[in-house]
Amino acid sequence: MKKNLSVRLLFGAALVASLVSCRSEDFLNSREEAPPSKFRVFTAQKDETINYGKGFKTLLEHYDDIHKVQHTAQAVRNALKNSLKTTGEYVEMNIRSQDFTTKTNEKFTLFPLIKNQQVDGIIIAVLKENETQVEFLKMYPEAENYSEMLKLFREAYLKNTLPQRLAAKANGSCSSDGTPCDTGEVIITMPGAGGGYTGGTWNGDTLPVGGCLPYDNCLNPEGGGGSGGGETTPTNNSAPVNPCDKLKTQNLSTDYKAKIEELDKPSVFSLKKETGFLESKSGVFTQLQPAASTSSSDGMTVPVTSNTKGYIHTHLNDYETGEFNDEGLPLINQPIRMFSPADVNTLMTMAGFVTDGDYSQLYGTMVSSYGNYTIMFTGTASDIKEGFDTEQWKLDYIEYRKENKYWSFEKLFLNFLKDKMNVQGVELYKIKDNGTIQKKTLNANNNVQSDDCPQ
Amino acid sequence: MLLTIAISCKAQVIGTLEQFEECTSRPNHDEGCPDLENITYVKDTNNRLDQFVGTWKGNYGGKQYEIKLEKKINYKYFPTSTTSWDRIIGRMLIKDSSGNIIYNSMNKTDKETYFSGDNFQHKTYIMTFVGNYNCLEAGNVYIETRTNNPNEMTLFYSQDKDGLLNPAKCPNFSTFVPLLPTNKMILIKQ
Numbered sequence: 221m222k223k224n225l226s227v228r229l230l231f232g233a234a235l236v237a238s239l240v241s242c243r244s245e246d247f248l249n250s251r252e253e254a255p256p257s258k259f260r261v262f263t264a265q266k267d268e269t270i271n272y273g274k275g276f277k278t279l280l281e282h283y284d285d286i287h288k289v290q291h292t293a294q295a296v297r298n299a300l301k302n303s304l305k306t307t308g309e310y311v312e313m314n315i316r317s318q319d320f321t322t323k324t325n326e327k328f329t330l331f332p333l334i335k336n337q338q339v340d341g342i343i344i345a346v347l348k349e350n351e352t353q354v355e356f357l358k359m360y361p362e363a364e365n366y367s368e369m370l371k372l373f374r375e376a377y378l379k380n381t382l383p384q385r386l387a388a389k390a391n392g393s394c395s396s397d398g399t400p401c402d403t404g405e406v407i408i409t410m411p412g413a414g415g416g417y418t419g420g421t422w423n424g425d426t427l428p429v430g431g432c433l434p435y436d437n438c439l440n441p442e443g444g445g446g447s448g449g450g451e452t453t454p455t456n457n458s459a460p461v462n463p464c465d466k467l468k469t470q471n472l473s474t475d476y477k478a479k480i481e482e483l484d485k486p487s488v489f490s491l492k493k494e495t496g497f498l499e500s501k502s503g504v505f506t507q508l509q510p511a512a513s514t515s516s517s518d519g520m521t522v523p524v525t526s527n528t529k530g531y532i533h534t535h536l537n538d539y540e541t542g543e544f545n546d547e548g549l550p551l552i553n554q555p556i557r558m559f560s561p562a563d564v565n566t567l568m569t570m571a572g573f574v575t576d577g578d579y580s581q582l583y584g585t586m587v588s589s590y591g592n593y594t595i596m597f598t599g600t601a602s603d604i605k606e607g608f609d610t611e612q613w614k615l616d617y618i619e620y621r622k623e624n625k626y627w628s629f630e631k632l633f634l635n636f637l638k639d640k641m642n643v644q645g646v647e648l649y650k651i652k653d654n655g656t657i658q659k660k661t662l663n664a665n666n667n668v669q670s671d672d673c674p675q
Numbered sequence: 676m677l678l679t680i681a682i683s684c685k686a687q688v689i690g691t692l693e694q695f696e697e698c699t700s701r702p703n704h705d706e707g708c709p710d711l712e713n714i715t716y717v718k719d720t721n722n723r724l725d726q727f728v729g730t731w732k733g734n735y736g737g738k739q740y741e742i743k744l745e746k747k748i749n750y751k752y753f754p755t756s757t758t759s760w761d762r763i764i765g766r767m768l769i770k771d772s773s774g775n776i777i778y779n780s781m782n783k784t785d786k787e788t789y790f791s792g793d794n795f796q797h798k799t800y801i802m803t804f805v806g807n808y809n810c811l812e813a814g815n816v817y818i819e820t821r822t823n824n825p826n827e828m829t830l831f832y833s834q835d836k837d838g839l840l841n842p843a844k845c846p847n848f849s850t851f852v853p854l855l856p857t858n859k860m861i862l863i864k865q
Contacts (some may be wrong), residue, residue, distance in 0.1 A: 493836050511840040511848050516832075516857045519811040519840035519848065541815075541833040543859055545799045546822050552796060553815055553833045557705055562839045590705040609839065611808035615789055618803045618813070619752040622793050623760065625695050626714070628707035639755075 496533030599645015
């Protein structure tokens, strides 16, 4: 009987999966004609106000149900009922914050993440891209008011689960088999995280950033509602990377442009330390942290993970050292306003995390008074080389610069990459102020050749 | 005709440190100086490097410094480089206040000193130094002999700010002290 049931379940799941995948393909084929659909749960009926928090709950619980995965307390309860293995980490969708709206009109609601019967983190449910995409992020502990919000969630969780725990007398768990507590609906007014949200992808492998289709909640089933915002859609491994197209799209992205604009100004170039952002695969930007330092040393930490899509950072203008020569003239330090071997290393580290052969999203951007440049990885797994962040490479780059003083920074970098680092599959692009993107390569005489990307 | 080409291919085109100092002071120096690209040897025609040659000693921040500077003629770091330079190569012996050696490059080959000259900025000669790069120790070292006393030399270090820190490789970055002082110290010629 049990076996029968599981066979039927499997069959059912396969049917759902095949339906979903057929629909996804349809979506891909028809994406140019059909605009992405909105969600039913986020569409108001008559004079009704949309309850976003409740909508996220409906979506995620239904998603768990149709995909036989566990992200919510309800899914864990159902799994226990069916004697299935349960996850140790889930979202309590009954407890949530008020709904927030960002400046760009994205909606989000916060939920507590439960681990070992305790609130262990905060999940941000986001509705974006003109209300056609939903994403679940795990809030970074560095987010504004994080501790305060975590505390509020902990208090609410404890208060609403304590009576059950006492009744169950099971020392800290709602019941002996680990069944999640039934908290009832609780809405807490939170201080918010500075008008926006700061988090990284949560359970990206089982819960893609997506449109309404995987949630089976499309307002217009004929419209596109496919499985992804493009960024997390599984792509064909052999698909050729076209950096020109990628960069064109990137430079049209409002979020990306905003970050470039934040950095691309004399006041930032004349700071005494570099600054920048890290972008996650779901498109969330995090400010790169300057390492805590003394007055003598500065550095920036670029914490690359498997979830990193790219980074943007500045290279500084010539700056005064603070010391003067015997004649009272200020002494100047002239930085190399171009990617360093360590910058290439960071891109390689990101490529090293890729498991599906699709490197096309990855990028490293340098913003400076000399211009804005992006490096893209266009090679294959065998082109991934690391170890360019050492003393020896730093020295070699400095000496190379010293011996080729008459070269432009573009020529310096491209020749060093080819001649010394022996790197294949890293391409250099200049993003000009007028939006033109130029591919920079070396010609037969090792001089820089600039080719405009097709408009 | 052929002979002329053969000769011109081999001929060395001599430029000066001053020409390259002018190059780096141009407002558009990021674009390089294509007009100097034919130069194959950057010579210290006015022997301005000679003033630094010798052994220099001094104390600063509880450390004792012994710095040996040597002038190299027609020097190349990369044998394949098309241009050679006259440069100063530096070697250092640094001791802490108890006399323990904390850094010693006295017996290193030229390429292993990680401390070599670049060019002048006015009267000051800029050298580059790479130390503990896990803690982002790399940058310029500015040396200048005193106008009124050539046996006295000032020196300070200014870090390059383009380093990316891996905290795992330098857990104590916040208290890291570079080998060379960031404020001017005075060294005496021996």
